[in-house]
């Protein structure tokens with residue numbers, strides 16, 4: 001593929017270095033993990049040691065203090081190389097909640113250890129089984145005790161990487177929904193030290209899924225969270241979580257662009273190589289066009305990711321662009337995945353080509369971390385001004 005995003009941005013060196021690191025983790029590495037549903041520990045350790053997971057942490061706290069576009073370039077390259085950032089990408093965006101809304105003491109206590117890799121902040125507990133996308137209806141409750149500390153009861157689902165994380169950003173109700181004037185009030189964010197909490201009111205149960213994702217459900221039974229671990233003001237947590245969503249959308253969109261590039265490169269190479277009826281299958285326009293179309297859609301999505309990133313970095317409101325970038329990039333990666341599997345014919349279904357694995361992995365982005373419907377509803381209501389549906 002001629003186009004390389006490195007032609008367009010300032011991150012040539014980072015992109016090349018990430019690609020080099022990823023080359024040490026080829027298809028066989030991921031296939032074995034996929035079969036065993038095992039966590040990519042060696043890969044995550046290598047990224048941590050190289051400092052890639054802490055690029056967004058300011059230098060004063062031991063990170064590289066780079067812009068969001070640098071993190072986006074790293075995640076894109078990981079996916080483009082056929083690897084998967086799902087085992088560790090959350091650290092990049094959940095850390096922002098602490099950085100933006102934590103006190104100076106909290107930042108000084110936690111961020112340097114997260115930057116050095118001593119502590120992993122990979123778990124993000126928002127989704128619950130009964131409330132789903134309707135976040136403000138979540139039921140996990142953190143009740144203040146006589147000392148002002150909190151006692152948490154409830155359950156989360158799809159808390160990815162919880163078994164491989166030391167800390168969790170947790171969203172819980174601190175005032176019942178029927179006692180607040182706005183349903184978005186009365187929710188609070190906590191930094192849970194899972195090293196202390198596991199076995200002391202925190203139970204983690206893995207969920208086996210379509211792809212290897214180390215996701216879990218977590219149960220809280222009288223789990224104690226010290227008052228020092230409340231982030232920001234009590235009751236304002238929903239706003240804090242929302243404020244991190246644009247960065248999350250942009251980073252996930254970059255992963256999707258990386259996936260799309262992997263599928264397109266893989267499909268074009270195979271189309272040139274595979275000979276049927278005495279000529280390469282890629283000589284047939286029926287094979288060429290779906291790949292070319294996927295390429296055009298990937299490039300369009302990539303432009304939207306860049307526009308969302310530009311606005312984000314300029315401190316402008318980028319809610320619409322970040323959401324569109326995530327949706328368009330997830331669509332582009334899935335379209336490319338589909339073209340890739342079709343180009344490979346029967347071999348697309350064979351484990352050893354990695355196509356079916358990446359196909360399963362990229363399918364997730366239609367649903368998580370935000371589903372396509374919810375993005376469309378955001379655009380319809382907040383950008384186009386149509387009536388609220390919920």
Ligand SMILES: Cc1cc2nc3c(=O)[nH]c(=O)nc-3n(C[C@H](O)[C@H](O)[C@H](O)COP(=O)(O)OP(=O)(O)OC[C@H]3O[C@@H](n4cnc5c(N)ncnc54)[C@H](O)[C@@H]3O)c2cc1C
Nearest residue numbers: 124125126127132133158159160213215368369370371373
């Ligand atoms: C592998 C995996 C990892 C995840 N990791 C995390 C994590 O680390 N932390 C975390 O908190 N969550 C995580 N999630 C949860 C994820 O964010 C949710 O699954 C996603 O937001 C959708 O919510 P839901 O599953 O509850 O679907 P529901 O809310 O039950 O919705 C089901 C379907 O109905 C649609 N729908 C719902 N309401 C409307 C509406 N008003 N209009 C139109 N359509 C609607 C949805 O779009 C969806 O397609 C993960 C999920 C998966 C599968």
